[in-house]
Amino acid sequence: MTISKVLRGQADISDATKARVLKRVKELKYIPNISASSLRTGQTRTMGLILPILGEPDLGQVAAGIDHALNEAGYSLVICSSQNDAEIEQRQIEALISLQMDALLIVSTQETTAFFKQEQRIKRSPIIFVDNKPSGTVKHYVGIHEEEVGRVACAHLIGCGCKRVAYLRGPRTVVGDLRSSGYRQGLSDHRLPLLPELLVDNTGSGEPDYTRGYDAMQKLLRRRVPPEGVMAYNDVMAVGAMDAARLHGVRIPEEMCFIGCGNDEQACQMGMPLSSIDIAGQEVGHKAGRLAIRMVASGRKAQTHKVLVTPKLVKRLSSQI
Amino acid sequence: MTISKVLRGQADISDATKARVLKRVKELKYIPNISASSLRTGQTRTMGLILPILGEPDLGQVAAGIDHALNEAGYSLVICSSQNDAEIEQRQIEALISLQMDALLIVSTQETTAFFKQEQRIKRSPIIFVDNKPSGTVKHYVGIHEEEVGRVACAHLIGCGCKRVAYLRGPRTVVGDLRSSGYRQGLSDHRLPLLPELLVDNTGSGEPDYTRGYDAMQKLLRRRVPPEGVMAYNDVMAVGAMDAARLHGVRIPEEMCFIGCGNDEQACQMGMPLSSIDIAGQEVGHKAGRLAIRMVASGRKAQTHKVLVTPKLVKRLSSQI
DNA sequence: ATGAAAGCGCTAACAT
DNA sequence: ATGTTAGCGCTTTCAT
Numbered sequence: 001m002t003i004s005k006v007l008r009g010q011a012d013i014s015d016a017t018k019a020r021v022l023k024r025v026k027e028l029k030y031i032p033n034i035s036a037s038s039l040r041t042g043q044t045r046t047m048g049l050i051l052p053i054l055g056e057p058d059l060g061q062v063a064a065g066i067d068h069a070l071n072e073a074g075y076s077l078v079i080c081s082s083q084n085d086a087e088i089e090q091r092q093i094e095a096l097i098s099l100q101m102d103a104l105l106i107v108s109t110q111e112t113t114a115f116f117k118q119e120q121r122i123k124r125s126p127i128i129f130v131d132n133k134p135s136g137t138v139k140h141y142v143g144i145h146e147e148e149v150g151r152v153a154c155a156h157l158i159g160c161g162c163k164r165v166a167y168l169r170g171p172r173t174v175v176g177d178l179r180s181s182g183y184r185q186g187l188s189d190h191r192l193p194l195l196p197e198l199l200v201d202n203t204g205s206g207e208p209d210y211t212r213g214y215d216a217m218q219k220l221l222r223r224r225v226p227p228e229g230v231m232a233y234n235d236v237m238a239v240g241a242m243d244a245a246r247l248h249g250v251r252i253p254e255e256m257c258f259i260g261c262g263n264d265e266q267a268c269q270m271g272m273p274l275s276s277i278d279i280a281g282q283e284v285g286h287k288a289g290r291l292a293i294r295m296v297a298s299g300r301k302a303q304t305h306k307v308l309v310t311p312k313l314v315k316r317l318s319s320q321i
Numbered sequence: 322m323t324i325s326k327v328l329r330g331q332a333d334i335s336d337a338t339k340a341r342v343l344k345r346v347k348e349l350k351y352i353p354n355i356s357a358s359s360l361r362t363g364q365t366r367t368m369g370l371i372l373p374i375l376g377e378p379d380l381g382q383v384a385a386g387i388d389h390a391l392n393e394a395g396y397s398l399v400i401c402s403s404q405n406d407a408e409i410e411q412r413q414i415e416a417l418i419s420l421q422m423d424a425l426l427i428v429s430t431q432e433t434t435a436f437f438k439q440e441q442r443i444k445r446s447p448i449i450f451v452d453n454k455p456s457g458t459v460k461h462y463v464g465i466h467e468e469e470v471g472r473v474a475c476a477h478l479i480g481c482g483c484k485r486v487a488y489l490r491g492p493r494t495v496v497g498d499l500r501s502s503g504y505r506q507g508l509s510d511h512r513l514p515l516l517p518e519l520l521v522d523n524t525g526s527g528e529p530d531y532t533r534g535y536d537a538m539q540k541l542l543r544r545r546v547p548p549e550g551v552m553a554y555n556d557v558m559a560v561g562a563m564d565a566a567r568l569h570g571v572r573i574p575e576e577m578c579f580i581g582c583g584n585d586e587q588a589c590q591m592g593m594p595l596s597s598i599d600i601a602g603q604e605v606g607h608k609a610g611r612l613a614i615r616m617v618a619s620g621r622k623a624q625t626h627k628v629l630v631t632p633k634l635v636k637r638l639s640s641q642i
Numbered sequence: 643a644t645g646a647a648a649g650c651g652c653t654a655a656c657a658t
Numbered sequence: 659a660t661g662t663t664a665g666c667g668c669t670t671t672c673a674t
Contacts, residue, residue: 002644004669012643034419035356035365036667039650044356046420054384054400060376067375067402076416078399079375081388095397098355099367099420210591236587243592266557270531270591271564323660325653333659357651360666 007032038100046076047292048096052084052109052132058262058281059107062131065285066105066292073293075102084109097125103292110134126295130288131281135174140295142288145308146175149277150182151189152313153231153259156275158190160257160321162229166198168216168241170208170233179233179261198227208233213240221248228256229319235260235267235276242272242318257319273316284309328353359421367397368613369417373405373430373453379583379602380428383452386606387426387613394614396423405430418446424613431455447616451609452602456495461616463609466629467496470598471503472510473634474552474580477596479511481578481642483550487519489537489562491529491554500554500582519548529554534561542569549577550640556581556588556597563593563639578640594637605630 005013006021024030038044049066051059067077080096082089089109096104104127128140150167157165167183170176180199187194200216213232220227221244230245232238238260242252250256252272260267263278287307326334327342345351359365370387372380388398401417403410410430417425425448449461471488478486488504491497501520508515521537534553541548542565551566553559559581563573571577573593581588584599608628 004667005644008669014643017643031415031418033360033421033667035359035421036650037669038356039354039360039652039667040669042650044420046416048399053381054388055376055378055381057376057378060374063375064402064404067404076401076413078369078401078420080397080399081385083385083388092397094352095367097352099365099399100354100356210587214592239591266531266587270560271535325651326660329653335659338659354651357666358653360651360668361653363666 035100042100043296044100044102045074046078046099046101047103047105047289048099048101049077049079049105049107049130050082050089050092050096051079051107052082052089054079054081057264058279059131061279061281062107062285062288065282065287066130066289067285068282069286069289070293075293077289082109086110093127101125102296103128105130105288105292107131108134126292128288128292128295131284133174140291140305142284142291142305142307143309144279144284145310146178147182147185148308149261149279149311150179150184150231151186152182152311153261153277154183154186155189156313156315156319157229157231157257157259158186158192160229160253160319162227162257163192164195164198164225164227165192165229165231166200166220166227168213168230168232168237169199169201170237176233183231197223208237210236210240210243213237214244215240217241217244218248221245221250226250226256229258230256231259231261233261235262235264235274238274238276238318239267239270242274246272253318253320257321259319263314268314268316272318275316275319276314278312278314280309280312356421363421364617365421365423366395367399367420367422368424368426368610369413369420369422370398370400370426370428370451371403371410371413371417372400372428373403373410375400375402378585379600380452382600382602383428383606383609386603386608387451387610388606389603390607390610390614396614398610403430407431414448422446423617424449426451426609426613428452429455447613449609449613449616452605454495461612461626463605463612463626463628464630465600465605466631467499468503468506469629470582470600470632471500471505471552472507473503473632474582474598475504475507476510477634477636477640478550478552478578478580479507479513481550481574481640483548483578484513485516485519485546485548486513486550486552487521487541487548489534489551489553489558490520490522491558497554504552518544529558531557531561531564534558535565536561538562538565539569542566542571547571547577550579551577552580552582554582556583556585556595559595559597559639560588560591563595567593574639574641580640584635589635589637593639596637596640597635599633599635601630601633 003021006018034044070077080092107130129138131143133141202212202216238258242258259275261277263276268274268276324342327339355365391398401413428451450459452464454462490501523533523537559579563579580596582598584597589595
């Protein structure tokens with residue numbers, strides 16, 4: 001059909017017919033059938049993203065970043081959820097391949113990559129891991145520099161004059177370990193000793209939430225010499241810690257500085273404005289999207305790509321010097 | 322092909338060949354091409370959901386509910402975002418139709434339905450509005466009974482013995498107005514007068530956040546007779562209000578009861594466990610998903626469907642009698 | 643500048 | 659119980 005050519009903007013059509021076609025297309029509210037098109041071209045100009053959970057603000061940022069990057073290049077994004085379940089993740093991968101997505105982006109819930117080794121070959125669709133790298137070798141990965149997260153937070157508190165910096169650790173995951181190791185680096189960068197009593201590990205307590213931060217802080221306050229700076233795995237824990245400190249009569253930030261992580265809009269504005277490390281979800285997503293596009297454009301000839309985004313310090317009242 | 326029949330579970334295949342085919346399918350990691358299939362059958366067994374924003378916990382619940390309902394019936398769900406923009410919403414609708422989704426579910430950002438009037442006819446794909454009904458006539462809608470939200474919260478506080486119940490109003494949207502009107506109903510149900518001074522309207526202040534709740538509460542505390550119960554548009558506002566009250570020396574719940582709305586896990590566990598109205602996002606989503614399935618199964622012969630889900634009261638310490 | 647023919651992967655209907 | 663034929667809506671190639 002001539003119509004197909006017009007719609008794809010081929011040159012060899014007279015302006016007259018072009019206008020005539022477009023007019024009729026509008027009238028009929030014609031919407032092309034991508035399925036049919038993909039059957040011929042092998043392209044849908046749509047990519048799929050799998051998230052471990054929906055409604056998580058951080059992941060929402062990542063998704064938004066990917067979306068922007070794709071839209072800029074004329075691609076669309078569709079999202080689905082693995083519900084934090086490896087088996088469902090697997091099913092979703094197949095569903096998206098089945099829908100002929102040009103590329104897959106995954107915030108994986110898997111711990112190892114064994115599973116994917118075989119998967120990658122399934123189709124020429126590139127798979128890009130985002131935000132959460134399963135331990136093991138992975139072809140394409142874009143995420144945050146998690147160690148840097150801990151290092152920057154620690155350096156900031158030290159810069160605020162804190163000699164004794166405490167860390168309220170998060171869960172025993174890859175991310176948790178990296179941030180914790182960044183904390184240690186931050187200390188040694190400034191030739192400060194790592195005091196075991198200041199590294200509060202709340203294992204077993206489950207989620208890194210308000211209560212966990214609160215309890216951890218109480219533990220710290222019982223020491224003979226309290227810390228001068230406190231950093232937490234995430235913002236909610238930091239808020240819990242601040243509340244515990246304030247109830248204990250500690251003045252913030254004069255006597256004690258705090259910094260969280262995640263730059264959660266809500267948590268950072270609860271009474272005491274909380275300094276935080278911005279995880280730059282948007283940027284991670286955008287870079288991942290760009291990579292995916294390059295991948296399909298180059299016919300996958302690119303080898304291996306790893307991108308680490310640098311986190312950003314956001315200063316607020318809780319650590320004002 | 323015989324293979325096609327095996328994969329679709331047709332009966333007229335011997336167990337021997339069936340097994341042989343399935344084995345080879347596994348080996349080759351064959352994944353069927355839904356695009357091609359849909360071209361023939363007109364079905365993808367996939368539905369599309371458009372959300373105004375990604376990473377919003379409430380909407381995540383709704384999406385999860387839809388997902389469950391669809392999976393139960395062997396359908397898949399893909400999600401995309403309208404970024405709260407009517408034009409993008411329009412583009413996403415077309416993108417999803419283009420992908421041959423069997424039905425569309427939309428948490429719309431539109432205020433009126435004029436826009437959709439034409440749209441509905443575009444294809445036989447049913448469109449179901451979820452959670453947020455644009456004012457005007459809409460064919461299929463599933464959402465929460467927003468007036469009931471306000472009524473139940475109000476009734477609960479009155480049940481706690483509060484004679485003077487204050488309401489910290491939300492934004493001037495359809496939802497905000499309905500909840501507020503529910504508050505009024507709750508009062509009149511119990512033959513209590515509506516005291517204008519207890520209905521705190523914080524127009525202009527922007528988002529219904531912590532600060533807004535805090536400020537609104539301070540306003541209330543300056544009155545000669547303070548309220549005995551306080552309900553807020555959402556949980557964060559309630560938390561802000563509780564903090565303001567506590568800083569003012571008010572004991573919760575002995576002297577003043579509080580209830581929020583949304584049953585936000587995080588906000589409800591910040592120090593003082595906050596009673597809340599659960600918006601039942603999961604259930605709304607599930608019902609919407611069920612409706613969508615019925616829609617496509619019945620070949621759209623169903624006329625008009627409106628479902629209102631009843632919100633649920635969650636009692637916590639902030640309103641313990 | 644326009645259109646006719648063929649085929650992408652699949653399945654409904656019909657042989658065998 | 660298995661295989662054959664035709665066609666879904668589109669695009670690529672090749673006439674005209």
